[in-house]
Amino acid sequence: MTPQNSPQQPPSRQPGKIARMLSIERIKAEVKAVSERFPVTLVFIGLATLYALTCVWDANWPDHVNIAACVSLSLACLLSLAAYLWCEYLHAERRSLLWQLLTIAFALVNFIYLYNRAEYLSLADGIGYSAAYTALVVAIFFLPIARRSSIKLQWLYSVNVLEAVALALLLQIVLGIFVSIVFGTISLLFGVSSFKLSMSFGIVLAGALPVMAGLCYLPRATDIEAQTERDTVQASAISAFTKNVLMPLALVYTVILYVYGLKILFTLTLPNGYICWMVTGIVSAVLLIVYGLQGYICSAGTKAATKRLAAIALRWFPAILLPLLVLMSVAIFYRINQYGITTSRLYVATFNIWAYFAVAYLIIAKLPKLNLVATSFAVIFLLTSVIPHFNYCTWGISAVQHKVTEALKTAGAEKFPLSYEELLDIVGTLSEDEAENIAYDLDYLDDWDNHSAVESIVKSRTRIYRWEIMNACKTPSAKFEARNEVRALSPVPQGFASVEYMTKYDYSDFATHGGKYPLKMPNGQTVDIPVDSLCRISTESIRFVPARLDIVDRPGDIFMLTDYNINGDRRREKPYSYISVSGYYFTNNTEQ
Numbered sequence: 001m002t003p004q005n006s007p008q009q010p011p012s013r014q015p016g017k018i019a020r021m022l023s024i025e026r027i028k029a030e031v032k033a034v035s036e037r038f039p040v041t042l043v044f045i046g047l048a049t050l051y052a053l054t055c056v057w058d059a060n061w062p063d064h065v066n067i068a069a070c071v072s073l074s075l076a077c078l079l080s081l082a083a084y085l086w087c088e089y090l091h092a093e094r095r096s097l098l099w100q101l102l103t104i105a106f107a108l109v110n111f112i113y114l115y116n117r118a119e120y121l122s123l124a125d126g127i128g129y130s131a132a133y134t135a136l137v138v139a140i141f142f143l144p145i146a147r148r149s150s151i152k153l154q155w156l157y158s159v160n161v162l163e164a165v166a167l168a169l170l171l172q173i174v175l176g177i178f179v180s181i182v183f184g185t186i187s188l189l190f191g192v193s194s195f196k197l198s199m200s201f202g203i204v205l206a207g208a209l210p211v212m213a214g215l216c217y218l219p220r221a222t223d224i225e226a227q228t229e230r231d232t233v234q235a236s237a238i239s240a241f242t243k244n245v246l247m248p249l250a251l252v253y254t255v256i257l258y259v260y261g262l263k264i265l266f267t268l269t270l271p272n273g274y275i276c277w278m279v280t281g282i283v284s285a286v287l288l289i290v291y292g293l294q295g296y297i298c299s300a301g302t303k304a305a306t307k308r309l310a311a312i313a314l315r316w317f318p319a320i321l322l323p324l325l326v327l328m329s330v331a332i333f334y335r336i337n338q339y340g341i342t343t344s345r346l347y348v349a350t351f352n353i354w355a356y357f358a359v360a361y362l363i364i365a366k367l368p369k370l371n372l373v374a375t376s377f378a379v380i381f382l383l384t385s386v387i388p389h390f391n392y393c394t395w396g397i398s399a400v401q402h403k404v405t406e407a408l409k410t411a412g413a414e415k416f417p418l419s420y421e422e423l424l425d426i427v428g429t430l431s432e433d434e435a436e437n438i439a440y441d442l443d444y445l446d447d448w449d450n451h452s453a454v455e456s457i458v459k460s461r462t463r464i465y466r467w468e469i470m471n472a473c474k475t476p477s478a479k480f481e482a483r484n485e486v487r488a489l490s491p492v493p494q495g496f497a498s499v500e501y502m503t504k505y506d507y508s509d510f511a512t513h514g515g516k517y518p519l520k521m522p523n524g525q526t527v528d529i530p531v532d533s534l535c536r537i538s539t540e541s542i543r544f545v546p547a548r549l550d551i552v553d554r555p556g557d558i559f560m561l562t563d564y565n566i567n568g569d570r571r572r573e574k575p576y577s578y579i580s581v582s583g584y585y586f587t588n589n590t591e592q
Contacts (some may be wrong), residue, residue: 040100048073076107078136124343128393132385142374152298160219168214170544176206242292271331279328318362343396439469464524497589509574526552
């Protein structure tokens with residue numbers, strides 16, 4: 001017991017995270033701790049920094065080397081970090097070395113693969129790598145399920161990772177501004193400027209250093225276990241933000257999608273393909289909201305009413321996604337059946353199926369473990385993205401190649417690869433829709449400098465474009481544009497009181513009636529524009545002269561059309577999507 005006369009000792013205070021970040025005396029300790037905890041990750045960060053510096057100092061790396069280095073190093077950083085964190089929290093430190101060796105091997109294989117590809121990533125490659133990045137980010141933010149980890153530990157871990165990332169971004173912004181101010185001041189005061197030097201300091205101070213700082217504050221298992229004994233301000237703030245901001249916004253967006261679903265149901269039409277991405281977004285948002293609300297369940301200081309609301313949302317908020325998932329299934333699987341398999345459709349279909357299981361689990365489980373949902377997503381999409389020759393990118397390209405080859409065989413092709421001229425001869429014998437599908441698929445497969453995806457079908461030294469195939473085969477494209485430039489106006493007709501030059505634009509989707517479209521001019525009068533005839537004139541390349549058009553509202557007036565621009569898509573119910581006309585409006589001098 002402390003004597004009464006002795007001065008009271010001030011309570012010991014542990015430095016906060018921001019204080020530790022800015023404390024010079026702790027830098028060595030933090031760097032040492034990170035180097036011991038994430039050595040392979042630091043090596044990849046160092047290699048990425050050195051590579052960026054060489055690029056600044058005029059190392060003329062070829063484009064395919066740049067892509068291979070950037071993608072391989074960034075993926076390796078994320079993969080090694082995820083492996084370290086999972087092994088640490090699963091108490092499987094002995095397996096950590098094996099996983100890091102696999103990460104190094106993956107980085108090398110991936111670099112060689114991209115090095116031998118081309119100067120540009122194909123669309124399918126880009127989709128596959130995006131899925132891999134997403135899966136690794138999810139794996140870093142969410143721990144796998146383990147017997148020793150409680151739901152609160154898993155939730156607090158994600159909160160702490162989010163805090164570490166926020167602190168790293170804050171430090172990056174501050175140091176980036178500092179570097180800009182310092183070198184800007186030197187340039188203004190002393191007339192000395194060096195882009196390479198300023199960029200080098202920016203890469204090190206505003207790039208590598210904040211990343212290392214973020215690694216310093218990634219939570220350890222022991223820290224999280226100690227944190228579970230008390231509630232944190234950060235955790236409470238995240239739950240409150242989720243309940244009061246994110247959840248209402250998600251509900252409003254869900255209502256919009258429901259209204260669209262009812263429209264589809266009552267009109268008996270197929271859903272728009274974009275609905276797949278919209279439902280994917282709302283499913284992801286709802287899962288994040290459910291995870292954020294879980295903080296109320298884990299916190300002992302939560303009010304009973306708030307905890308009850310969170311429990312209801314955890315159980316029933318995912319249930320409202322089921323009709324939207326059905327809508328998404330109709331959209332994606334119809335397109336797969338109608339147009340075939342592609343890389344993006346494989347990923348969307350997989351997400352759709354995975355979402356059914358995730359939502360069903362959240363509804364059925366009495367106390368759902370949300371990290372199980374996140375972990376399953378990370379594992380599925382990582383495995384479908386990174387295994388050589390057994391990934392959606394490879395399967396998608398193979399499916400499109402098979403589809404095009406079979407279509408050309410049906411059209412009469414006997415020996416592959418075809419020459420470009422043979423391709424045009426065959427496609428020219430097909431219907432517009434069949435030719436369009438083949439041209440679109442070849443355009444999808446071909447790359448800027450890498451023609452490996454089409455070389456077994458067509459020999460071509462240049463990029464294959466859909467529009468070039470369609471134009472060369474003289475097959476009219478469904479999309480069109482009719483345009484004529486200004487011509488000289490004939491003499492002003494007699495008997496008119498005034499003339500005014502007018503231009504009118506209309507971006508509305510419309511269909512013609514009797515070949516005409518009533519367009520309201522700036523003076524409020526309506527002109528019957530013979531849209532169908534004007535499109536035929538432009539298509540047939542007949543010389544256009546000013547056309548005299550009647551006024552619907554004032555029969556005595558006339559409109560002399562001098563130029564126009566019309567475009568749209570004939571495959572749509574309302575084929576015209578844009579029209580602009582210019583000309584001279586003549587007002588009759590007789591009272592109407």
